[in-house]
């Protein structure tokens with residue numbers, strides 16, 4: 001049996017849903033029972049609302065792929081995100097979503113992965129310099145560093161550099177993160193309180209206070225760009241969003257829609273990656289043999305390609321890191337940053353043999369599915385080998401059928417390749433420069449709100465390599 005990294009074990013079964021909601025006010029994992037990790041579909045009715053948890057892979061595909069139009073995003077999602085992202089792509093449905101997605105896909109195509117590599121590399125080098133400065137001081141004092149805070153900063157810096165062609169550091173970064181941390185906490189609670197039928201407007205008013213500084217900061221950056229002379233505009237993701245035209249209607253994003261999309265990209269683009277990278281660094285500290293193998297792979301790739309072996313890793317180098325990619329996938333399996341998706345059924349139907357009434361709140365949870373006892377062997381163990389090309393047939397099957405950290409179907413994350421590239425770069429450069437060691441006095445306390453984060457940070461010790 002392989003050693004299991006940290007996770008909050010599910011609570012024993014209780015039919016008392018009110019008690020589960022009370023636990024869910026702190027982290028939505030509180031809604032789950034140990035039973036949920038064994039069954040194909042769970043169903044219950046609470047205050048007139050039908051709630052379903054769908055784990056069975058074929059039923060998951062029915063909801064997210066084959067009958068996607070019959071299961072749009074649940075209105076609760078829009079209600080808790082609207083104060084922050086307005087009617088940005090993440091939470092809207094139907095033609096409104098389809099038009100935004102056509103424009104966004106076009107913008108992503110224009111700002112190709114290879115073109116954003118220099119911005120990613122610059123943010124990564126700035127992060128290594130910050131860590132080096134911190135480690136030099138902390139080694140003397142024997143302190144560990146907060147990898148979670150650093151991963152939040154580097155991923156926000158990457159996304160701000162790629163969207164707006166400028167960096168994000170210091171007091172500005174701190175103010176934005178503080179507002180977002182409060183928003184996360186309150187949004188998680190608002191979702192639970194909405195299940196108890198608290199009025200939508202009151203909940204949204206409560207969230208708008210924390211959303212306001214983030215929206216105002218991004219609005220100022222967009223207005224500056226819209227008012228700048230064309231000759232002075234850089235070729236970044238914001239420029240691509242401004243230029244994108246709907247191939248079907250010729251329409252482009254209005255100023256308000258641009259602001260909503262940039263808010264989505266900033267949040268979807270850095271919160272998720274920060275969550276995953278923080279957990280990946282924690283795992284590297286816990287599993288020295290995995291870290292050693294990654295470092296060996298990085299050095300081999302650098303040695304086998306043209307250029308000095310001490311140069312920064314480039315676009316082509318990252319594509320050779322198959323073990324690195326397996327580590328990141330296994331991290332996403334154990335700690336999916338978006339741990340649940342919620343949909344609303346539009347008609348009476350069936351899911352894996354269970355009745356699904358019209359207007360049911362259908363939840364699909366990568367957290368549950370990716371640790372489900374019927375799917376994965378040793379579901380709570382960290383084994384990157386599951387994602388290598390020579391993995392056994394069972395692992396290959398579940399990696400195909402029960403692994404959905406980026407979602408599935410037409411609403412699948414358009415930033416998945418961006419996130420993989422960024423994560424490999426940050427992890428590979430980190431193990432090149434430092435040895436990551438666990439902090440024996442620290443254990444992350446996982447809480448699931450909008451994203452999965454550690455309430456007490458992720459503390460590791462770093463030893464600089466010569």
Ligand code: HEM
Pocket residue numbers: 089090091101264265268269270272273276336337338341342404405406407408410411412413414415416418419
């Ligand atoms: C490890 C990092 C990431 C993870 C785990 C992740 C996960 C996801 C998931 C699960 C969804 C679909 C949610 C649902 O179906 O309800 C999604 C949607 C989305 N993601 Fe990501 N994401 C990541 C990084 C990024 C990045 C880097 C960007 C942008 C640069 C991005 C932009 C978006 C957008 C715009 C959507 C909405 C798509 C739509 O509704 O059509 N994500 N993401």
